[in-house]
Amino acid sequence: MAEPIHHRPQQPLTPLLTARLPLLLDFHAACRALCSAVLEHLATALGIPADWFASRHDPDGGPSGSVLRMLYYPGARGPPADDDDDEARGDIRAGAHSDFGSITCLFQLPGQPGLEILTPEGEWAAVAVDPDPLAPSASSPPSESPSPSELSAAAAPSPSSTTATTAAATAPRGRRNLPILVNIGDLLEEWTGGLLKSTRHRVVFPSPAPSPSSSHPGEASGSSSSDRYSLAYFCHPLDDAALEPVPSRLVQEHIASSSRTEAATTTATTTTAKRAVITAKDHLARRLAETYTIPTASP
Numbered sequence: 001m002a003e004p005i006h007h008r009p010q011q012p013l014t015p016l017l018t019a020r021l022p023l024l025l026d027f028h029a030a031c032r033a034l035c036s037a038v039l040e041h042l043a044t045a046l047g048i049p050a051d052w053f054a055s056r057h058d059p060d061g062g063p064s065g066s067v068l069r070m071l072y073y074p075g076a077r078g079p080p081a082d083d084d085d086d087e088a089r090g091d092i093r094a095g096a097h098s099d100f101g102s103i104t105c106l107f108q109l110p111g112q113p114g115l116e117i118l119t120p121e122g123e124w125a126a127v128a129v130d131p132d133p134l135a136p137s138a139s140s141p142p143s144e145s146p147s148p149s150e151l152s153a154a155a156a157p158s159p160s161s162t163t164a165t166t167a168a169a170t171a172p173r174g175r176r177n178l179p180i181l182v183n184i185g186d187l188l189e190e191w192t193g194g195l196l197k198s199t200r201h202r203v204v205f206p207s208p209a210p211s212p213s214s215s216h217p218g219e220a221s222g223s224s225s226s227d228r229y230s231l232a233y234f235c236h237p238l239d240d241a242a243l244e245p246v247p248s249r250l251v252q253e254h255i256a257s258s259s260r261t262e263a264a265t266t267t268a269t270t271t272t273a274k275r276a277v278i279t280a281k282d283h284l285a286r287r288l289a290e291t292y293t294i295p296t297a298s299p
């Protein structure tokens with residue numbers, strides 16, 4: 001679902017979603033608010049005005065590539081193959097990739113593990129679905145729901161963070177607290193000259209299945225044959241936002257030090273071309289083309 005304009009969807013929705021439109025729009029708005037708050041914390045950490053990123057993502061300023069995806073992965077695996085490679089064996093639900101935009105907020109069901117990130121050492125590591133299972137549930141003594149800015153205060157990674165970060169969010173009363181995973185995307189990595197890192201990740205079939213006693217009310221089954229549902233809000237800057245250099249000393253120092261390393265291995269032309277200012281819309285179009293264009297065979 002693309003970014004609603006003035007709280008109205010911009011595309012036809014199925015009857016099921018139309019019946020829940022107010023909930024969907026509120027959820028969309030909450031995701032937006034959370035992203036703004038996270039972007040403000042990132043800007044503060046980089047020593048630039050707090051609204052530097054957030055103002056370039058403000059939906060009142062025009063269209064953007066932001067999108068909310070409702071993801072469903074069927075329980076059945078692909079055909080078994082006698083192969084060491086996870087992808088060839090059909091153990092993968094979503095292949096290795098990084099997200100294209102600025103940040104992604106991912107909502108997973110506590111009983112459904114499977115998300116993995118690629119560590120700087122090149123190993124796949126499972127992301128805890130519920131990093132703090134002992135956190136009080138919303139059915140225990142009621143507490144005030146945190147505001148989006150309180151949520152993202154816990155979520156904002158330090159500038160040198162290389163992996164996804166989680167934040168606890170309070171679910172409606174009677175439901176368990178659900179963590180929100182905040183992932184940095186390719187655009188923010190490029191915009192900060194590589195200081196903020198876009199995390200490569202994938203979704204695998206979980207194994208082994210958890211014992212029934214380990215599940216909580218309202219949780220989905222995490223067995224490897226069960227379906228998986230998740231929600232991902234991909235936050236992008238306004239289409240017209242120019243990806244001009246971020247006026248941060250930390251970013252500039254990082255670019256200078258990586259350019260010194262790069263200069264030893266690449267030509268000046270490549271380095272300059274890489275730093276040309278493009279808009280967020282051009283960036284998205286370029287990433288989509290890189291991902292989905294099938295190279296034509298040379299004659």
Ligand SMILES: O=C(O)CCC(=O)C(=O)O
Pocket residue numbers: 069071094099106108115201203229230231232
């Ligand atoms: O479903 C998930 O847990 C992750 C989905 C994802 O990484 C994506 O859609 O980009």
Ligand SMILES: [Fe+2]
Pocket residue numbers: 097098099201
């Ligand atoms: Fe992703």
